[in-house]
Amino acid sequence: MTAVWDRRPQPARVKHGRRGGPRRPDPPCAPPPPVAWYQPALFQARRDLTLSKARDEDAQGDNPWLAWARHSAGRLGEAHGWPRKTRLIVDRALVILLTSHTEGDVLRYSEILPVLRSRGLSVERTTEVLDRIGVFVDDRPSSFDLCLTSKLSPLAPGIARDVHDWARLLHDGGPRSRPRNATTVWNYLNRILPALQEWSNRYDHLREVTRDDILTHLETVQGSQRQTIIVALRSLFGQARKNGTVFKNPTSRIRVGQRELGVIQPLQPQDISGSIAAVTHPADRLVLALAAVHAARPGAIRRLQLDDVDIGNRRLSINGRTRPLDELTLQLTQDWLEFRRLRWPGTANPHLLINKQTALGTGPIGKNSVAGPALRGQTATLERLRTDRQLEEALAHGPDPLHLAEVFGLSQATAIRYANSARALLEHLWETTPRLHHEPTDPPPDIGAPKP
Template sequence: MLSANRSGQQLFLADLFRRNQQSARPGTPGPQPVCRGLTTSFPVTYRQLTLFDLSRDLVRGHQLGFPDPPDAGLAQLLDDTATSHARSHGWSLTRILDARKGIRLLLAIQDTPGAAIKASDVTDLAQLSLALQPVLDILAAAQMLDDDREPSIVAWFARQIEGLPEPMTHELHTWFEVLRLGSTTASRSRPRTEGTVRGHIHQAMPAVREWAAAGHESLREISREHIKQALPETGTSRSLVGQSLRSLFKVLKSRRMVFSNPITHFRTGRPETRIPLPIDVRQLKDALTSQNPARAVLAALIAFHALRNNQLRSLLLTDIRDGRLHLPDRTILLAPPVRERLTAWLDHRERRWPATANPHLILNKKTAVRSSAVSHTWINTTLGMTSQSIREDRILHEAIATDGDVRRLCDLFGLSVQGAERYTDVLNHQALRSDGDGDAADRPYPGFRDW
């Protein structure tokens, strides 16, 4: 042992050297792919620290010329992934060329060759007028994307609490993080949807701003009297504000950021139920007979079968077979007019996007080159009215036509008993049942039976 250590020992640290694939012995198994050709060597797990954090001028770099990517193997693997991804999603030649160019450029200017590329670095490609989303899609498919982008709701919340005292800002931020991310400590809670988070913040902020304007620095100073003054007298607004403030002080009390919960024992009631109303039948007929296949099929699916907006968005091609629509909770026999419009839409879909890999039934030009669903807003904009108004019109007509058969409404439209009673209660409102010349069943009613 002493003789072996006489001249010292060479220390090697694991994984600091990557085996050259060309020099590997024949028959030696190489790295196994993790996604579309990438190997387990990428992305690398380390990060090269930088002395200065400076923004890059890609326009100037483009004028002078960018160097080649330092890791030619990774560049080739990502290029192959880009080609495969583009082919399977039916991308145009221009889209794929821009994406490959953007990826090669990002690899060339990496501080740590082989590391996952940050989404914030991808945004710099806008300086060269390159499309960002194709690059993000390819990097995500290759598991080489480090998505460090800040969610839009974080910036929105920062604007809501701007100008408030620092202690109050800290308390509100704690509540916001629990709503958005949930909590694994007492009291435990699941993350809320973005819509729920925005709704709670929106309802609570008017009262919080009034307290701040009155000179309060912290929510610890809020008493039951302040809550009483902040709550509306009655109605839906009282319920919504009460729910938001109750959530706020519950979180602060569990974190011991307030001494007591001032809203305890306040009764705020439930939101008032809005009476469903019929829509203009002419607008519905325009949608059903539209030359736009997407508008016609969306209108038909709602007007005949009262599908919800999120159900339309999540429908897959495989959900329609044998003339039936297979939903998670029930199977629907499609009406003949719906089948006609569905056939026209599928023919249009095949002509317009023959190579798309998106599995969803409803597409548009943005989602056809990806695998995501269309947005709620796009569906309502395409229809020219809200999908909820058509759905309510359809269920309302069925309630009147069947003289309030709750069981039928539950079976046809997947409603709960309480949800069906919202429509059957309309039977007690004669103003909705009659227009002065007779019952609604005796006159043409906008909806299903007109078709």
């Protein structure tokens, strides 16, 4: 009889220095496919790639597009620090998609997505390689267009057409207009949507809207909301006037008025202490220091690269402006760099702040990753800390707009606003602080009487 301890499964014999089969060799070097004449197709028919398979004999084939794609994936993965598992996944996806690829064929995102997602392969990395070799077409609908169509659906067709052209011009820009931020476009559109919906119940086109209609709607709003609506309607009817869809701009000679800006108030010490206690991650602590000490915006913090931090000379560059690196920020930067080196030793991302998603690429972290979850619910947010730092500088060195513009790179209007807030706070402090009135006393005998 066999002993009990002999019946237990024995560990597999290790071969090739590791368990399992030998490692798959890296793809060989391959040049781009030669440029040859081909007959373009009259139309591109959508293909079904779900039946494609990744076989070893296909990977060893002589397809020049597959060989070039595998070589490009190896170079791209080496430059971006992809782990070996990611390289194997991308290589398998390329074999599935490019085995029967010929000159002139393109791969659309809508064709690739169901094939790779059903097999658990990386869609993002694969499309990055396909775009690098020039055979990828991103046919995904724009999220801006989808949201814009949804917002304009309750409007009359004639009004919705003019508003759609105006919103697209703001977002994309034109020959004589620069593209605006998507937040600005949505802010303008959301402000004037109630008026547009009201006019759609009575009119079919913007040319039917009169000056009295605009004034009647403006009587229902006030303050900054009224000013934003006037600016948006001026832009809308001005663009419609250029396109010839309206004959007269009804918003002309309607004054916007001067916007009264309030006094910026400083943060309380307990608010700042609460935010400091809320952040524990090395990256969040560094972000907090950059906002509270150097008044850096979240976008500028996300764009910081390793070359912008000079540890030896203790210098820091934010948006092209070099400033001294204080002791607190220096210590937090060193702690984060040590954490970054131990967590992602092979990353090739040049940005200072990275996370699990961006460690395999070269892009910056997302907007919600800049200490957003850690400071949720806190009074001293990154924006408030940045504002408080600039106000502190104005109070310490006097309400001088030129000094603020030089230190923080502010525009003239922003620097004047901080200077005015600092001047108002200093005047209020002078009026509320009790002053001591000392009675004149006789001078000592050895000094003598004061001169008249």
